[in-house]
Amino acid sequence: MSSSEAVGLTLYSHTGVAYRFDPGALCLELLTTGGPGPYRRYEVLREPADLAAWADRSRLTPTPALEISEAEVAAVRGLRDALFRVVLAHTRGEPHPPRDLRTVNEAAARPPLAPAITPTGERRWAGAPSGTHLAATVARDAVELLTGPFRHRVRTCAAADCHLVYVDTSRPGRRRWCSMEHCGNRHKARALRARRTEEEG
DSSP: TTTTOOSSSEEEOTTEEEEEEESSSHHHHHHHOOSSSSGGGGGGOOSSHHHHHHHHHHSSSSSSOOOHHHHHHHHHHHHHHHHHHHHHHHHHHHOOOHHHHHHHHHHTTTOOOOOEEOOSSOOEESSSOOOOHHHHHHHHHHHHHHSOOOOOOGOOOOTTTTOOOOOOOSSSOOOOOOOIIIIIHHHHHHHHHHHHHHOOO
8 A cells, every 4th residue: 555545554463463553753654664672573674675665655655766775775774773762762751872863863964855846736756766865754754753742742552562652643642552453452352351350250
């Protein structure tokens, strides 16, 4: 599914059930592709085609026709891992790791994807978009998120066995789950079973 059809990503549970996850920001969508330490087993960015496929699934509209090198894939993985540690520290109210901040800021300082208008009034990306432009766009999105009005609403899913990160952009600001289809429903099912057990006991 292209980014123009729906906002958010289609993810799969460990049992293979598909569900929609909207983390609310482009930079947080990148965190679903793997990560440092224990998240490395979820790695999906191994070659240029993988990064292009992620860009197609992301909220970038339209999907950029990227020229991506192997080195740029490695750079995006490094940015993602640094961003992962920065975001987790942010959600815990801890200082942002200096080395990882430097990685994010260096990526953000490079030229991002540049939007343009076609003669027929449609949106496109100017020039020859590269993996470096994509990384800069993601890094700038992270800077905007972590310094902007929703910086206090960046959270991890409330489920103990889920580590997805999202920004709660809802008006009441009471979002608890990565997805009501997934962790929200699992929580409701567990609560219902617990009530029935209590009633039967």
